[in-house]
Amino acid sequence: MTAEVGPVLAARGLTVVHRGPGGPVTAVRGAVLDLAPGRTVALTGRSGSGKTSLLTALGLLAVPTAGTVLVDGRDTAGLPDAALSALRRDRLGFVFQSFHLLPQFTAAENVALAHPGGLRRGAGPARLLLHGVGLGHRLDHRPRQLSAGEQQRVALARALVNRPAVLLADEPTGNLDAESAAAVLDLLTRSAVQDGCAVLLVTHSAEVAARADRVLEMVDGALVDGAPPALPYRPAPAPGAAS
Amino acid sequence: MNHVHRGAVNALRFGRRTLAAAVVLTLCAVVALAAAAVVRGADDAAEAALASGSGLRQIDLEAPHDDPGARRLSGTALDGVRALEGVDSVEPLLQASFDSGTDESLPPFLLHATTERPSLRPPLLHRSRDAVFPLRGREVVLPAVGDGQDLTGLLGRTVDVAHTRRTGENRGTASADRITVVGLYDPAWRQDGPNAAYAAAPLVVEWAAAREGVSPERFLATRGFSGATVVVARPEAVAPVLERLHRDGFSARAVADRVRELPLLLELFRWGSWLMLGLLAAVAAAAGVGMGGTLLRERIHEVGLLRALGHTRRQILTAFAVEAGCLGLAAGAAGALLGSALGALAVRGLRGLELFARHLPPGLVVPGAWTVAATLLLPAAAVLAGAARPLRRAVRTDPVRALRAW
Ligand SMILES: Nc1ncnc2c1ncn2[C@@H]1O[C@H](COP(=O)(O)OP(=O)(O)OP(=O)(O)O)[C@@H](O)[C@H]1O
Ligand SMILES: [Mg+2]
Numbered sequence: 001m002t003a004e005v006g007p008v009l010a011a012r013g014l015t016v017v018h019r020g021p022g023g024p025v026t027a028v029r030g031a032v033l034d035l036a037p038g039r040t041v042a043l044t045g046r047s048g049s050g051k052t053s054l055l056t057a058l059g060l061l062a063v064p065t066a067g068t069v070l071v072d073g074r075d076t077a078g079l080p081d082a083a084l085s086a087l088r089r090d091r092l093g094f095v096f097q098s099f100h101l102l103p104q105f106t107a108a109e110n111v112a113l114a115h116p117g118g119l120r121r122g123a124g125p126a127r128l129l130l131h132g133v134g135l136g137h138r139l140d141h142r143p144r145q146l147s148a149g150e151q152q153r154v155a156l157a158r159a160l161v162n163r164p165a166v167l168l169a170d171e172p173t174g175n176l177d178a179e180s181a182a183a184v185l186d187l188l189t190r191s192a193v194q195d196g197c198a199v200l201l202v203t204h205s206a207e208v209a210a211r212a213d214r215v216l217e218m219v220d221g222a223l224v225d226g227a228p229p230a231l232p233y234r235p236a237p238a239p240g241a242a243s
Numbered sequence: 244m245n246h247v248h249r250g251a252v253n254a255l256r257f258g259r260r261t262l263a264a265a266v267v268l269t270l271c272a273v274v275a276l277a278a279a280a281v282v283r284g285a286d287d288a289a290e291a292a293l294a295s296g297s298g299l300r301q302i303d304l305e306a307p308h309d310d311p312g313a314r315r316l317s318g319t320a321l322d323g324v325r326a327l328e329g330v331d332s333v334e335p336l337l338q339a340s341f342d343s344g345t346d347e348s349l350p351p352f353l354l355h356a357t358t359e360r361p362s363l364r365p366p367l368l369h370r371s372r373d374a375v376f377p378l379r380g381r382e383v384v385l386p387a388v389g390d391g392q393d394l395t396g397l398l399g400r401t402v403d404v405a406h407t408r409r410t411g412e413n414r415g416t417a418s419a420d421r422i423t424v425v426g427l428y429d430p431a432w433r434q435d436g437p438n439a440a441y442a443a444a445p446l447v448v449e450w451a452a453a454r455e456g457v458s459p460e461r462f463l464a465t466r467g468f469s470g471a472t473v474v475v476a477r478p479e480a481v482a483p484v485l486e487r488l489h490r491d492g493f494s495a496r497a498v499a500d501r502v503r504e505l506p507l508l509l510e511l512f513r514w515g516s517w518l519m520l521g522l523l524a525a526v527a528a529a530a531g532v533g534m535g536g537t538l539l540r541e542r543i544h545e546v547g548l549l550r551a552l553g554h555t556r557r558q559i560l561t562a563f564a565v566e567a568g569c570l571g572l573a574a575g576a577a578g579a580l581l582g583s584a585l586g587a588l589a590v591r592g593l594r595g596l597e598l599f600a601r602h603l604p605p606g607l608v609v610p611g612a613w614t615v616a617a618t619l620l621l622p623a624a625a626v627l628a629g630a631a632r633p634l635r636r637a638v639r640t641d642p643v644r645a646l647r648a649w
Contacts (some may be wrong), residue, residue, distance in 0.1 A: 031253040061551055062643045084557050089553025100646070104256035118245025119252060162553070172376050 006073055008091070008198050009058060013067035016053045016221075027053035029221040036111075036199035037167055040189055041203045042209040045218030046228060052170055053098075053200045054218065058200065059092055059168050060084045072165070089116055093159035093197075095169035095188075099151040101143035101158075108139040111158045120201040122161060129157040133187055149180025154206060156184060159194035160191055167191070167199045173208070185211070246558040254573075260537075264530040265574045268622045269527060272578020273585055275519035276610050276618045280586020281593065282505075283515045284608035289502045293602065297362050300331075301498035302473040302485055314492040318463040318469055318609050327487060329480035334360035336470035339436070341452035344405030344419060350392035354385065354440040356406075358449045365428035365441060371399040375426040377443065384426040384441040397424040406497070411457030418453060433601065442632025472498070509602060515517060516614075520621065523578075527571055527622040533630025534567050538630075538637045546637050547645025556638045563637070567630045571623030577620045586610055 003239065015054060016028035027050040043227055045051050057064045068077040071087050077201060079087075093114070101110045108126045115122025130139055134152040143151055152172060159167055169188060173181035192199040209215045215226035253546075254261075293299050295548040304324070307313035314320055316335065325333045339356045345348040359378050367375060368387050375384060385394045401423040422442075430437065447460070452462035473495070475484050481497050488495040505513075548558050590608040593599040610618075 056643050059551065061646075062641070082557075085550070085553050085555040087553075088551065092553070094551050096646070100544070102545055102548065105254060109252075113549070114247075116553075119249055120245060158552075 007070075008072055009033075009035040009200075010069065010070040010073075011054075011058060011221040012068065014054070014057055014064050014069065015066035016050070016057050016062065017065040018053070026221050028057060028064075031223045033058070033223060035200055037165065037196040037198050038192060040192050040201060040212045042201040042212035042215045042226075043200060043218060044204065044209055044215065047053070049218040050221040051218050053221075054223075055168050055170050055202065056202070058166075059094055060088055080107055089114075089162060091165045093162065093164035093167045095152075095155055095159045095167065095172040097171040097174045098145070099148075099175075101151055101154055103143055106140045106142060107135060107146065107154045110143065111161050113160045115161045125161050125211065126157065129161055132217050133157050134183075147180075149176050149183065152176055152180065152184050153187065156187055160195075161199075163195065164197060167197050169199065171202050171203045171204070173203070173205070179217070181205075181208075246554070246562040247565050250562035251569055253562065253566040254569035255376070261530070261534070261570045264526070264533070265577075267526055267568055268523060268530065268574035269577045269581065271500025271519050271523035272575060272618045272622065273582040275516050275523055275637065276578060276582025276614060277585040277589050278512045278516035278519065279614045280583065280608055280610040281589050281603070282509060282516060283611050283614070284586075284604055285505050285509045285512075285599075285602045286503070287603055287608070288604040289505070289550065293499055293502055295476055298498050298502060300475050300481065301362060301477040302475065303496050303498055303501060304333075304473060304482060304488070305494040305496070306467060306469045306473040307494060313494045315465075315467040316469070316493075317465075317467040320467065320493075321471055323491075324488065325473070326500045327484060329475050329477075329484050331474045331476050331591055332360060332361070334466040334472040334474065335444055336360065336435075336472065337444070337447045337451055337468045338439070339406065339447050339454060341404045341406040341420070341440075344403055346403050349397070349402060350394065350406075350440075352390040352392045352394065352436050352438075354389050355436065355437045356442045356450055357439040357443045358447045358468075359384070359441040360472055362472055365432045365434070365439075367426045368429050369395065369398050369427040371425045376439065378425070379443060380418070381422045381446055382425045382430055383422045383446075384443070385424055386438065386440070387427040388430045389438050389440070394424075394545065395427055398427055400424055406453060407449045408453040411456075415454070415456075415528065420450075425534060452487065455459040505602060506598065508598065519620070520617065523618075524621055524625040527574070527625030528629035530570065531567055531626035531631075532633065533629075534570070534626070535630035535637070538563060539633050539640075543637060543640055543645045546640055547642040547647075550642035551646065560634060562640045563634050564627060564630070567626050567634070568623045571621075571626035572619075575619040575622040579615050582618060583609055 011031050011033040014031040016029055018025040018027055031054055043051055056062045058069055060069060068075050070076065071091055076084065076087065107130060108123060109119055111126035111129060112119045112122030115125055127139055131137060133156060135150060135153055138146060138150060146154065173184050176184060188199060188201065189211060190196050203209055216222045217226040282415055304316055306316050319335050324330060335358055337358050340353060341356055342353045343351050359376065364376055365384065380452055385397060387395055401421060403419055403421050405417040405419055407415045409415045448462060450457045451458040454468065473480055485495055485497055529598055546559055588601050594603045
């Protein structure tokens with residue numbers, strides 16, 4: 001494989017406008033972005049600059065106001081809900097700022113929820129992954145029986161259990177102490193390197209950003225390069241909708 | 244499949260929250276089904292009674308008590324009925340009391356001589372000859388126990404008894420007569436009251452006429468019988484003959500109607516059963532609304548998360564529907580099981596009461612298959628109906644907003 005690898009996830013002219021009580025709020029303005037396998041992109045920016053809005057649009061959770069998201073080079077605009085759900089299930093992994101674990105399920109079950117095979121067939125892979133993040137002894141604990149760092153590691157395992165092509169992490173270490181944060185970040189970058197996963201990581205930490213392959217900054221909804229792009233990928237053709 | 248499984252797991256995990264609703268639902272189901280079992284037992288007993296004899300072909304005629312316009316059941320009137328098209332036979336009913344008289348060797352008793360009717364013959368426990376019926380002359384069949392006395396010693400004996408003969412206004416004397424006891428019947432048979440003795444019609448008419456101080460002929464012409472059973476050829480003939488009898492001024496009623504009509508208390512069981520089923524549906528629907536509301540208020544983020552993990556709206560809806568349905572199904576199953584058991588026990592218990600004994604069958608009574616199915620499925624269906632709207636709203640909630648609600 002000498003050919004350059006194309007982006008697994010790309011945004012073209014992505015614009016997200018929220019309808020607020022005081023009128024429309026443009027949270028993302030024409031973002032253009034490529035995420036390549038095995039590469040980590042750090043996204044920084046002030047609070048309210050639109051990072052979460054960008055991630056939810058990239059994660060196919062919200063339909064963008066304008067522009068489009070491409071998964072594996074394929075335009076997702078206009079896809080039916082079932083197809084978008086299938087892409088989320090098979091290609092994407094989410095890590096949220098607060099862990100978003102369901103209280104009625106054990107750690108292992110929370111991870112298995114994201115497995116295409118469901119609670120039963122996902123149980124094996126879930127256990128394996130939890131061992132991988134050092135929680136082999138906490139498989140059957142409920143979220144409230146886990147520390148914050150442990151919960152975030154469960155959430156990370158959940159994001160990885162479907163072997164996603166893209167990992168979207170929204171301040172995954174925001175609620176953690178330095179040590180736990182370091183552990184979670186290690187796991188994140190390790191999976192990027194080992195499994196060839198494209199990682200987009202929202203962070204406020206310069207230290208964390210420094211470990212990324214590329215740093216982007218969000219300023220008032222616009223994506224600005226925070227560090228020289230060093231990624232050898234071929235830009236995908238911009239679709240008409242974005243221009 | 245795996246979303247069904249997740250819904251079932253959720254139902255188990257949240258079981259404690261819904262326990263109160265489940266208990267109430269189960270109670271409603273139990274009461275509804277138990278009452279239905281009692282009613283079914285009574286209905287079955289009535290049908291069995293009708294099917295075992297010629298009940299479906301019988302019409303009751305009653306002498307006019309309060310209604311002076313109604314036809315008297317005189318001998319000639321009954322002869323007229325006998326001649327109607329479709330009528331097989333007319334079996335008159337009359338009672339006249341007699342007692343043990345002055346014979347010291349007899350246990351003291353007061354019994355009611357009752358006209359023997361071929362379609363309503365009592366079950367015999369003892370007999371002094373092979374074919375007891377039809378009774379002839381002064382032959383009688385007594386209850387094995389009557390008026391509190393064991394009468395088995397009288398079987399086969401010819402004894403002197405006494406009946407009343409009217410001699411003037413409010414005056415009468417005891418008149419002796421001699422009868423032969425040819426059979427003893429099971430006292431549990433209470434078709435004509437607890438102390439009925441059976442005799443051929445002429446003897447009963449003779450004693451009844453004596454009580455009035457008139458001749459039998461005059462008695463039949465002026466008073467007439469107190470009732471009669473008209474037996475028609477086929478069940479379909481009941482309606483036309485009944486209509487004709489009404490037209491002729493008789494007080495008449497199909498026996499099937501009388502047998503199928505349950506005492507008011509048993510009818511209350513029927514209404515109670517329906518009422519509880521209605522309550523069951525209402526409570527289940529309310530529980531469904533409650534569960535849907537909880538989902539909208541407290542667990543909406545769960546919807547957002549599952550959407551983020553790639554579950555489709557339909558899959559999420561399936562899981563929540565299974566979760567809600569599990570509550571109804573569990574309550575329905577418990578209700579069906581316990582209700583059937585309680586119903587069987589209730590029938591046994593009520594049979595011990597004088598009021599119900601005649602209307603309830605011996606042996607195990609199980610409620611009808613449809614009633615069980617309704618009890619089993621109604622709560623689940625109603626829970627789902629109640630939860631449908633909030634569930635749909637929940638899965639349609641924008642996942643981003645749902646996640647923000649965390
Ligand atoms: N549902 C919404 N309706 C209206 N306005 C919204 C909505 N969601 C976000 N906004 C606004 O859009 C802007 C971007 O919000 P977003 O959550 O993307 O910021 P962020 O960069 O993730 O901030 P933070 O670092 O604090 O998480 C904010 O000004 C916010 O107030
Ligand atoms: Mg944010």
